[in-house]
Amino acid sequence: MANPIPRICIAMGDPAGISPEVLAKLLARSDLLKLACVSVIGDRRVLAEGETVAGVKSDIAVVALAEIEQAKPGKPVFVDLRHLDPATLRQGEASAAGGGFAMRNFREALLLAKSGRVDGVLFTPLNKLALKQAGNPYPDEIRWAADVLEWKGPCSEYNRLDDLWNARVTSHEPLREVPGMLTRERILCAIDATAAMLGATGMARPRIAVAGLNPHAGEGGVFGREEIDIIGPAVEDGRRRGHAVEGPFPADTIWIKARRGDYDAVLSMYHDQGQIALKLLGFERGVTILGGLPVPIATPAHGTAYDIAGRGIADPSATIKAFETLVALAAMRLALAAA
Amino acid sequence: MSAPLALTLGEPAGIGPDITIAAWRRRGEFGLPPFYAVVDADFLAQRAERLQLPIRVTSVEPEAAAAVFASALPVVSLGMRVTAQPGRPDHSSAPAAIASIRRAVADVMAGRAAALVTNPVAKAVLYQAGFSAPGHTEYLAQLAQQATGKPTPTAMMLWSPELAVVPVTIHLPLREVPGRLTVELIVDTARIVARDLEARFGVARPRLAIAGLNPHAGEAGALGEEDLELVAPAVERLRADGIDARGPLAADVMFHAAARSTYDVALCMYHDQALIPIKTLAFAHAVNVTLGLPFVRTSPDHGTAFDIAGTGRADPSSLIAALRLAASIASGAPAAAASGR
Numbered sequence A: 001m002a003n004p005i006p007r008i009c010i011a012m013g014d015p016a017g018i019s020p021e022v023l024a025k026l027l028a029r030s031d032l033l034k035l036a037c038v039s040v041i042g043d044r045r046v047l048a049e050g051e052t053v054a055g056v057k058s059d060i061a062v063v064a065l066a067e068i069e070q071a072k073p074g075k076p077v078f079v080d081l082r083h084l085d086p087a088t089l090r091q092g093e094a095s096a097a098g099g100g101f102a103m104r105n106f107r108e109a110l111l112l113a114k115s116g117r118v119d120g121v122l123f124t125p126l127n128k129l130a131l132k133q134a135g136n137p138y139p140d141e142i143r144w145a146a147d148v149l150e151w152k153g154p155c156s157e158y159n160r161l162d163d164l165w166n167a168r169v170t171s172h173e174p175l176r177e178v179p180g181m182l183t184r185e186r187i188l189c190a191i192d193a194t195a196a197m198l199g200a201t202g203m204a205r206p207r208i209a210v211a212g213l214n215p216h217a218g219e220g221g222v223f224g225r226e227e228i229d230i231i232g233p234a235v236e237d238g239r240r241r242g243h244a245v246e247g248p249f250p251a252d253t254i255w256i257k258a259r260r261g262d263y264d265a266v267l268s269m270y271h272d273q274g275q276i277a278l279k280l281l282g283f284e285r286g287v288t289i290l291g292g293l294p295v296p297i298a299t300p301a302h303g304t305a306y307d308i309a310g311r312g313i314a315d316p317s318a319t320i321k322a323f324e325t326l327v328a329l330a331a332m333r334l335a336l337a338a339a
Numbered sequence B: 001m002s003a004p005l006a007l008t009l010g011e012p013a014g015i016g017p018d019i020t021i022a023a024w025r026r027r028g029e030f031g032l033p034p035f036y037a038v039v040d041a042d043f044l045a046q047r048a049e050r051l052q053l054p055i056r057v058t059s060v061e062p063e064a065a066a067a068v069f070a071s072a073l074p075v076v077s078l079g080m081r082v083t084a085q086p087g088r089p090d091h092s093s094a095p096a097a098i099a100s101i102r103r104a105v106a107d108v109m110a111g112r113a114a115a116l117v118t119n120p121v122a123k124a125v126l127y128q129a130g131f132s133a134p135g136h137t138e139y140l141a142q143l144a145q146q147a148t149g150k151p152t153p154t155a156m157m158l159w160s161p162e163l164a165v166v167p168v169t170i171h172l173p174l175r176e177v178p179g180r181l182t183v184e185l186i187v188d189t190a191r192i193v194a195r196d197l198e199a200r201f202g203v204a205r206p207r208l209a210i211a212g213l214n215p216h217a218g219e220a221g222a223l224g225e226e227d228l229e230l231v232a233p234a235v236e237r238l239r240a241d242g243i244d245a246r247g248p249l250a251a252d253v254m255f256h257a258a259a260r261s262t263y264d265v266a267l268c269m270y271h272d273q274a275l276i277p278i279k280t281l282a283f284a285h286a287v288n289v290t291l292g293l294p295f296v297r298t299s300p301d302h303g304t305a306f307d308i309a310g311t312g313r314a315d316p317s318s319l320i321a322a323l324r325l326a327a328s329i330a331s332g333a334p335a336a337a338a339s340g341r
Helices: A019-027 A044-053 A066-069 A096-114 A130-131 A141-148 A175-181 A184-199 A226-240 A254-257 A271-282 A319-339 B017-026 B041-050 B062-068 B091-109 B123-128 B136-148 B175-180 B183-199 B227-238 B269-279 B317-330
Strands: A009-010 A037-042 A061-063 A077-080 A120-123 A156-159 A165-169 A207-211 A244-248 A266-268 A285-289 A297-300 B007-008 B033-036 B057-059 B073-074 B116-117 B156-158 B164-167 B205-210 B244-249 B265-268 B287-291 B297-300
Touching: A009 A096, A009 A319, A019 A319, A037 A044, A037 A096, A044 A077, A044 A120, A061 A207, A066 A077, A066 A096, A096 A120, A096 A130, A096 A141, A096 B205, A120 A319, A141 A285, A141 A297, A156 A184, A156 A271, A165 A184, A165 A271, A175 B175, A184 A207, A184 A266, A184 A285, A207 A226, A226 A244, A226 B317, A244 A254, A244 B062, A244 B205, A254 A266, A254 A271, A254 B269, A266 A271, A285 A319, A285 B297, A297 A319, B007 B317, B017 B041, B017 B073, B017 B317, B033 B062, B033 B091, B041 B057, B041 B073, B062 B073, B091 B116, B091 B136, B116 B317, B156 B183, B156 B265, B156 B269, B164 B269, B183 B205, B183 B227, B183 B265, B183 B287, B205 B227, B227 B244, B265 B269, B287 B317
Parallel strands: A009 A037, A009 A120, A037 A077, A061 A077, A120 A297, A165 A266, A207 A244, A207 A266, B007 B033, B007 B116, B033 B073, B057 B073, B116 B297, B164 B265, B205 B244, B205 B265
Antiparallel strands: A156 A165, A156 A285, A285 A297, B156 B164, B156 B287, B287 B297
16 A cells, blocks of 8 residues: 555744744755645745745745645645735744734644644744734643644643654643652553554554653652652553553663663653753754644744844754654554554 | 872772772773772772782872872772672771771872762661761761861762753752752852852853753743742842852753853752753763862762672773863863863
8 A cells, every 4th residue: 555645734833033944944855745745824925035044945836725735745835824024023033923923824724634634733933932922822832732623632742853752741830740740540641642652653562761750760769759659650550551661760861771772762750851851962853743632743842043043054954854753643644544 | 290189999899999990900091190099908909809800909108109000009008908799788898988088088188189089888888887977978078077167068060071060959859859949059059169160170250050940941930930939039149249140041951062052060950950961961971079178079970889899890981080070170270171061
């Protein structure tokens, strides 16, 4: 059976940073565009600015929102909402106009996904301050996406650096609340979801390393008991369910083992436990994936990089990786649905 | 010739003796500064035999150590026999481990040694022998205080050529960290760090990057109050003192290469916030440096590793890095040590 070709929608992110130029660089990669039917949502004039900065030109047909089905492998289409004139924008500065632009694009892309017209959504970097100025009420993109998609099931954020994945049991929470949020059930649920996410990329039995919560993973209970009372039993539960899961390991050395290939994924207990290591190891290459939703959503892990915007030096690696990951996830889902 | 380094015995059943022997054997390869071990000479010779690493061990006074260093591992013997077998800690060796620390501290306070380098101890063994300090570093601070009559607050810095970090809280369950943090604790720690980086590391106006406690440094209070209520006021107070402190910074974006080039040391709010980045960047060659003491003290950034003691599998990299850094700081030309960032 030929690999199914997924339909991917790209929502333009914050217009004042590097988003337009990394998108322009992605759209100049005809080899990648052949892998999917790509539609882009935004303002053509903003993309044109990005093309000028990046020194590339893309041959992309402008269509109406109702016509995105015209997208074919290697022939992307652009839905020009004409809602932001880049001449009114200051580069490298967060603004309500920029935030509103990104919000509208992401919302339209999610609505296309909700109505089954696309199989995956990619968005280029957003700016939190700009979103806030534009009145965006959501603390993170996953809650935003779940809300628009009217999705009530479990969903969570994953990060990918090269071939290594990271998932976490708690996310954007005050650190003080983390220990109280950890339960055996919740950790087991995260182990299940992580195995399912890596399974969705074609990995049969991903090897998952689970981090402890405390220094030295509690050192036998001397520096905290969560490893003994909660995390260890959850790892056991996961093993009984057939997962290749090990731990809890001290969080400061877990990355060394994972990086040398001992594991496919690290499950962290809290945000910074994973994010510190991943961003240190490959700030420019990391990808964020929102998993568990009706469609996969991906974005580069880096931000809008206002300090280097407009200079043509922005590295598109993470955007390209995000696109490739999304295509793989969406294609696998289509293949499973067809089987 | 400047004074040699004093190296303590540490826990004799652990890998301390193994890495001491291995480091000395590689003295030429790494251009190691002269050091002497404060240890029972027979014990060390026996361990070398067991490891099939024949070496000459010569008992000397510190003043003679540098002269024999090229041809033999100099030891300052305390006349206390040590019999512990590798991997089998027993409390009979505790008095020798403690005496080794006391002698090395006395030597460095008297100027007979240029700096102190300590091998890892086993706290459980020392406690059985009536040791009352909470840890190795606290014991050194007590000895320093006895010698100088001044209170000696310390801070622990993990140092590597790529990154230096100081955890403000250390071996605490994570759930106790937010309650233990205070403006004073952050300010006091940062002051020790700023003072010693300037005085010992030769960093003219040290740049301190101070991490927030919460994800995204609390995102203006949305993800926790401590960054607004504790970390930000601490940074303000430090800046008012003329210390180049910045923060609270989002911990996940302060350790990549471009970010690291903007500061000399990162102050972290809890153990893993500091240890994750430095272990990930510099696993085998991070060095533990105690700041705040009246002398230079470094140690390898690992424990006693009883499971591999006496097998020859212990990696001396961190001890070698600790010896080199100690010598570099003590020689007063440590700007080289802090460079590379």
